[in-house]
Amino acid sequence: MGIAISPFQIDPRVADYIDKPRKMLINGKWVNAASGKTFPSYNPATGEVLAQVAEADREDINQAVKAARKAFDQGPWRRMTASERGRLVWKLADLLDKNIEEFAYLESLDNGKPLTIAKAADVPLTVDLFRYMAGWATKIEGNTIPISVPYTPGAKYLAYTLKEPVGVVGQIIPWNFPLLMAAWKLGPALATGCTVVLKPAEQTPLSALRLGELIMEAGFPDGVVNIVPGYGETAGAALAAHPDVDKIAFTGSTEVGKLIVHAATGNLKKVSLELGGKSPNVVFKDADLDAAIPGSASAIFFNHGQCCCAGSRLYVEKPIFDRVVEGVAEHAKKIKVGAGLDPETQMGPLVSEEQLNRVCSYLESGFSQGATALSGGHKAADKGYFVEPTVLVNTREDMKVVQEEIFGPVVTAMPFEDPEEIVLRSNDSDYGLAAAVWTRDISKAHRMAEHLRAGTVWINCYNIFDAALPFGGYKQSGWGREMGHDVLQLYTQTKAVCTRLA
Ligand code: ADP
Numbered sequence: 001m002g003i004a005i006s007p008f009q010i011d012p013r014v015a016d017y018i019d020k021p022r023k024m025l026i027n028g029k030w031v032n033a034a035s036g037k038t039f040p041s042y043n044p045a046t047g048e049v050l051a052q053v054a055e056a057d058r059e060d061i062n063q064a065v066k067a068a069r070k071a072f073d074q075g076p077w078r079r080m081t082a083s084e085r086g087r088l089v090w091k092l093a094d095l096l097d098k099n100i101e102e103f104a105y106l107e108s109l110d111n112g113k114p115l116t117i118a119k120a121a122d123v124p125l126t127v128d129l130f131r132y133m134a135g136w137a138t139k140i141e142g143n144t145i146p147i148s149v150p151y152t153p154g155a156k157y158l159a160y161t162l163k164e165p166v167g168v169v170g171q172i173i174p175w176n177f178p179l180l181m182a183a184w185k186l187g188p189a190l191a192t193g194c195t196v197v198l199k200p201a202e203q204t205p206l207s208a209l210r211l212g213e214l215i216m217e218a219g220f221p222d223g224v225v226n227i228v229p230g231y232g233e234t235a236g237a238a239l240a241a242h243p244d245v246d247k248i249a250f251t252g253s254t255e256v257g258k259l260i261v262h263a264a265t266g267n268l269k270k271v272s273l274e275l276g277g278k279s280p281n282v283v284f285k286d287a288d289l290d291a292a293i294p295g296s297a298s299a300i301f302f303n304h305g306q307c308c309c310a311g312s313r314l315y316v317e318k319p320i321f322d323r324v325v326e327g328v329a330e331h332a333k334k335i336k337v338g339a340g341l342d343p344e345t346q347m348g349p350l351v352s353e354e355q356l357n358r359v360c361s362y363l364e365s366g367f368s369q370g371a372t373a374l375s376g377g378h379k380a381a382d383k384g385y386f387v388e389p390t391v392l393v394n395t396r397e398d399m400k401v402v403q404e405e406i407f408g409p410v411v412t413a414m415p416f417e418d419p420e421e422i423v424l425r426s427n428d429s430d431y432g433l434a435a436a437v438w439t440r441d442i443s444k445a446h447r448m449a450e451h452l453r454a455g456t457v458w459i460n461c462y463n464i465f466d467a468a469l470p471f472g473g474y475k476q477s478g479w480g481r482e483m484g485h486d487v488l489q490l491y492t493q494t495k496a497v498c499t500r501l502a
Contacts (some may be wrong), residue, residue: 008131008339008341008342009103011101011102011105013102013105014105014106014109015205015263017106017210018050018051018106018109018206019138019208019273020187021051021052021054021148022051022052022053022054022205022206022209022229023054024054024056024064024209024226024227024228024229025083025172025209025212025215025216025225025226025227025228026063026064026067026226026228027063027064027067027070027071027222027223027226028067028216028221028222028223029222031054031485032095033054033055033056033057033060033230033237034056034057034059034060034063035057035059036056036308037054037055037057038052038053038055039052039053039055039202039229039230039231040053041050041053041104041110041202041203041204041206041310042203042352042353042491043109043112043207043342043471044111044112044348044349044350044351044352045112045338045339045340045348045349045384045385045387045484046339046383046384047353047383047385050109050110050206051110051206053171053205053206053209053229054229055229055230055231055235056199056230056234056235056396057230057234057235057238057291057489058234058235058238059370060228060230060235061197061228061230061235061238061239061242062154062238062242063166064171064197064226064228064243064468065197065226065239065242065244065245067222067223068169068195068196068197068223068224068226069168069170069195069244070223071195071221071222071223071224072165072167072168072194072195074206075195075221075222075223075224076221077193077195077220077221077223077224078193078437080193080485081092082137082138082193083107083138085190085191085193086134086135086136086137086138086191087134087184087185088190088218088219088220088285089133089134089137089190089191090131090134090341091218091219092130092214092215092218092220093127093128093130093131093134093333095214095217095218096126096127096130096211096214096243097127097228098124099214100119100123100127101119101124102126102210103118103122103126103179103207103210103211104109104118104119104123104221105118105120105341106206106207106210107122107123107178107179107204107207108204108340108341108348109206109340109341110178110203110204110206110207111175111176111177111178111203111204111234111340111348111351112304112340112348112349112350112351112384112385113303113304113340114340114342114345114346114347114348115340115341115342115343115345116345116463117171117303118340122177122179122180123179125159125180125465125467126179126180126182126183128466128467129180129183129184129187129467129483130183130186130187130429131439131467132467132468133187133188133191133467133485134191136188136189136192136324136485136488137190137192137193140163140191140492141163141492142160142161142163142191142416142495143160143161144158144160144378145159145160145165145496147159147309147498150346154390155500155502156500156502157498157499157500157501158308158498158499158501159496159497159498159499160495160496160497161494161495161497162494162495162497163192163488163492163493163494164301164492164493164494164495165192165193165194165268165491165493166192166246166247166258166490166491166492166493167194167195167247167340168194168195168196168197168244168245168246169185169189169195169196169197169246169247169248169249169491170196170197170199170239170240170242170245170247170248170249170269171185171186171189171195171196171197171198171203171248171249171250171253171262172199172232172236172239172240172248172249172250172251172252173185173197173198173199173200173251173252174201174251174252175201175202175203175204175351175352176303176306176307176308176351177303178200178201178204178205178206178208179207179208179211179260181251182198182200182207182208182211183253184251184314184430184482184483185198185249185251186198186225187467188482188487188488188490189249189491189493190220190224190225191488191491192492194247194491195223195224195225196224196225197226197228197239197245198225198226198227198228199227199228199229199230199235199239200227200359201227201232201252202229202230202231202232203351203352204351208227208229209227209229211227212227213264214224214412216273219235232252232256233244237259237263240259240260240263240264240424241263241264241266243265243266244267245269245270245320246269246270247269247270247271247490247491248260248263248264248269248270248271248272249271249272249334249490250271250272250273250274251274251308251482252275253275253276253405254275254276254405254430254431254476254477257273257275257478259398260271260273267483268428270490271477271479272478272479272490273473273478273480274308274471274472274473274477274478274480274482275308275431275433275473275476275477275478276308276405276407276431276433276476276477277308277309277310277312277428277431277432277473277477278312278313278402278403278404278422278429279299279310279311279312279313279431279433279434279435279436279454280311280313280315280406280422280425280429280435280436280452281296281299281300281311281312281313281314281315281435281436281438281462282315282316282416282422282426282435282436282438282448283296283314283315283316283317283320283324283438283492284317284419284437284438284439284441284444285317285318285319285320286439286440286441287320287438287439287440287460288438288440288460289320289323289324289327289331290436291326291460292324292438292460293324293328293331294331295436295438295460295461295462296311296314296324296328296411296438296462296464297327297328297331297332298463299311299334299411299462299463300312300314300389300409300410300411300444301312301331301332301347301364301389301409302462302463304347304348304349304387304408304409305407305408305410305411305468306350306351306352306355306407306408307407307463308405308407308433308477309434309463309471310407311406311411311412311413311436311462312327312406312412313402313411313412313426313429314411314412314416315391315413315414315415315416315422315425315426316413316415316416317417318415318416318417321413321415324413325393325413326374326375327389327449328391328411328413329375329391330375332375332388332389332390332391332409333375333389333470334374334377335347335389337380337386337388338375340401347389347409348386349381349384349385349386350385350386350387351385352385353385354388355385355407355408356379356385358406358407358408359387359407359408359409359410360378360379360405362400362401362404362406362408362410363377363378363387363390363401365399365400365401365409366392366399366401366412368394369396369400369401370394370396370399371392371393371394371395371399371401371412372392372393372394373390373391373392373393374391374392374393374413375388375389375390375391376389376390376391376409376410377390377392384487387408387409387410388409389409390409390410390411391411391413392410392411392412393412393413393414395412395413395414396414397414397425397428399412402414403429405431419444419447419448423448423451423452426452427451427452427453429475430475430476431473431475431476431477432453432454432455432473432474432475432476432477433454433455433456433472433473433474433477433478434453434454434455434456434458435454435456435457435458436458436459436462437449437452437457437458437459437460438459438460439459439460445459445460446459452474453474454473454474454477455471455473455474455477455478455481456469456471457469465483466483467483467484468484469482469483469484470482470483470484470485470486470487471483471484472486
């Protein structure tokens with residue numbers, strides 16, 4: 001239990017921000033919950049309360065949806081040109097770019113991730129996503145369509161399609177990349193001209209709320225973006241079921257994704273889902289091991305394993321199994337675990353006590369079924385939500401730790417004999433979010449890419465994300481794609497217009 005959580009001085013802007021209870025954003029105003037209630041957000045490095053936040057419930061969701069509905073149906077937003085809309089999204093990116101330090105700080109404090117990572121990855125990726133989506137605002141186009149209509153011989157028509165915004169969108173996001181997940185959802189909604197009610201995760205509401213301030217500063221009209229922090233079972237469920245919401249976009253667990261689908265049936269709102277994963281990471285004996293070993297460690301340990309696409313099933317070709325797995329375990333042992341604000345920290349705490357207990361119970365389950373740890377295997381401190389980076393061997397496909405998503409820094413390693421067998425084993429999962437292959441044989445790599453049933457396949461790399469690259473799941477990992485131009489499909493609908501000319 002060797003982790004010392006020394007008190008790090010909090011950035012004064014952030015200290016000031018979290019000093020007062022944070023309000024929610026409805027119709028361009030910062031307001032308290034209708035009930036007057038607040039809920040705590042915790043510092044995962046200490047387990048202490050970090051900030052109090054207004055707690056949205058059904059009544060606040062009603063108000064937020066009403067504002068978003070009005071902004072969509074009657075507000076200036078619909079009358080803006082695509083170029084004006086794009087410029088607002090770009091301006092938001094510029095404002096965020098100026099405040100990278102502050103946002104990184106807030107993200108690190110609320111989520112637990114290392115400040116260095118938030119500064120290098122989370123916030124710059126968010127800026128980039130908004131800029132990428134700003135460019136799309138002016139490029140959302142329909143088609144002109146030559147129609148024949150056999151039952152009106154000789155008639156002439158002009159037929160075309162319009163791509164229109166889907167309307168009021170409810171967006172429910174998770175806690176693992178709080179700011180970036182808000183951007184993945186807000187960027188395409190704003191580029192296409194939708195209005196939004198965004199519910200951040202109850203564990204990490206702060207960066208989305210601060211982003212709301214920048215949204216207002218950028219000049220988005222009132223009601224275009226409403227931000228309503230609260231619990232999933234209350235605020236989230238009310239949003240998913242709301243009859244005036246046209247679409248719900250959700251990122252989170254597969255279990256809750258199914259609840260969202262049920263809740264959406266009332267008005268048959270459109271649903272897009274980015275859900276869990278149990279991604280296979282396959283290392284062949286002809287791989288460049290100097291890249292594959294650290295790459296496989298980072299595939300699972302990045303963001304403390306709290307990535308839906310984490311490379312949590314490591315499959316290694318038999319002749320190199322020991323070398324690779326011991327190499328990954330060596331990396332795990334050297335990872336400096338500590339508070340996110342410590343500049344030395346490479347891995348912070350898990351996000352919550354619930355998550356800590358969940359990961360520890362998976363470890364116990366693995367050990368009770370015969371798995372052994374080459375590194376880690378335990379809680380890593382008395383205070384805060386720390387878990388040791390863990391490599392489990394002696395695992396079998398029927399174990400819970402191999403089948404289920406742990407969402408923590410725990411990888412299960414298993415040997416394999418040949419490429420055909422490994423395709424079957426990789427695909428033997430309810431999930432299909434991501435997969436990776438490490439090999440120097442380019443034909444084998446692309447054959448594997450073809451046969452792996454996953455929304456993303458990385459070859460000789462892992463966790464490579466870009467605003468232009470679509471991301472989403474096969475099978476129970478989701479419906480639809482985030483990012484790239486694919487995501488625009490989720491926020492637009494097609495209207496066919498047909499004119500008789502002669
Ligand atoms: P995790 O289990 O990792 O916390 P969840 O899927 O429970 O992930 O949470 C992701 C998001 O879904 C959070 O914003 C959470 O508040 C929300 N959520 C949880 N339960 C529900 C629900 N029943 N209806 C709508 N949203 C929910």
